[in-house]
Amino acid sequence: MKIKVINPNTTASMTATIAAAARAVAAPGTEIVPITSRCGAVSIEGHYDEAMSIVGLVEAINEDPVADAYVIACFGDPGLLAAREIATGPVLGIAEAAMHAASFIATGFSIVTTLERTRIIAEHLVRNYGMEHHCRRVRATDIPVLELEAPESNSRKLILAECERAIVEDGSGAIVLGCAGMADLNAYLEDKLGVPVIDGVTAAVKFAEALVSLGLRTSKRGDLAYPLHKPYKGTLSAYAPPDRSHAPRRKHG
C-alpha cells in the first residue's frame, strides 16, 4: 500500500526526519511517500500558519488522489476534516493518532510540545477529540519548531526535562510528543524516562496501515462527502471543487 506522509510546513529537512520515522515502522510492502508542502510557512506555530498551510496540504492530496492513505504530519492536524472531504482513503492527523495510541496504553498522558501558543492549540485539540479524560496536561517547552533541528539549541535536554516533570507532577503514564519535528526523539526519551513515548507520525502510519488492511476508507456520507461543486473566485479559483456527478459511485458511498 502507498501512504502519503505530508509535512504541511515548507521545511524539507523536517520532512526528512518525518520520512525516516515513518519508514522505520512501515510494514514490508508499505510505500511511504513523503512530501513537503510547496507553499506556506517554514514552521506551523499558530492558527494563521495552520490556516495558510491548508492550500499546500490540499495540493499534496490532489496531486496523488489514489494513495491508499494520507498522514498530516503536523501536530495541529491542520485541515484534517477538509482533507477527509477531498480524499477517498483514510486521512490521519498525527495529534489525533498519538492521543488515541496513548489512551490505549496508559490511563493518563501528557503532551509535550513546542511554544506556549502551540500548547493552547493542542488543548483545543484535546477537547475536540474528546480526550479530556485521558490527557492530564499539555506542556510547552518554549522551543520554536525549527530550533528542534539546531544542535546548539539543547532541545533534547529541555524536552527530556519537561517529560520528567510531566511524569512526576501530572502522574502521567505516557508522553505524547507535540510536534512532527520531534519524530526522531522517542527512542532517546523512552530510554531515559522508562515510560512509553508516542510520536504521532509513527502512530498515524500504523493506524493508516490498519485501516487500509481492514478495507476502511473515509465515509462519503454526511459532512465528509466530497465538497460541493461550485466556482471559487480570485486567488483560490484553481481550488474549486470539481464536478463529481459523473464519477462512479463508491461501494460504501
Ligand code: 2AL
Ligand atoms: C508543528 C509541527 O508538528 N510541525 C510544525 O511546523 N509545527 N506543531 C507544533 N506543535 O509545533
